[in-house]
Amino acid sequence: MGDGRLRERRDRCERAMLGxxxxxxxxxxxSEGEFARLGVRLTEEGRQELWRxxxxxxxxFRDRPPPADGAAYSLFIAVHRDVTRDVTRDAAKDGTENPGPGRREAGPGPETSFEATGT
Incomplete structure (x- = not known):
């Protein structure tokens, strides 16, 4: 199977997981869930370390035997490019656009934002 077909199959699988x-x-x-979101800038090496x-x-957690009295939970994790922050950062650099509401664009140092809700 060629690289294109493998990528297509992987895309379908990942879209199915997201759906x-x-x-x-x-x-x-x-109110019954716990949610976290983190925006961060990483090099390719940093992204690979995060995912690893x-x-x-x-x-x-997958390999642990389930306890007989345990409740069922699901976990979904996605690491993806945040194209909205790249666009607003580039526009802010050339003075064409404000980063927008709820967006914090940092200077040359590391940029992170963290939002967490839940119990």
């Missing part, structure tokens, strides 16, 4: 997650979340009262470390945690 399943969105459908499951619609069925749950938001997240996978280690996921695999650790």
């Amino acid at each position: 399943a997650f969105l459908e499951e979340v619609r069925l749950v009262d938001v 470390r997240l996978r280690e945690v996921i695999e650790d």
Whole structure:
């Protein structure tokens, strides 16, 4: 199977996972979930490290035997390019656009924002 077909198959699988997650979340009262969002700028090496470390945690919990009295939970993690921040950052640099509401664009140092809700 060629690279193009493999990528197409992977895209369909990832879209299916995202669709399943969105459908499951619609069925749950938001107050019953725990949510976190992190915006960060990374090099390719930093992105690979982040994903490796997240996978280690996921695999650790996946491999644990389920307790008989345990409740079912789902976890969805996505690492993706934040094209809205790249566009607003580039526009802010050349003075054509304000970064926009709820966006914080930092100077030359590391840029992070963290929002967390839940219990």
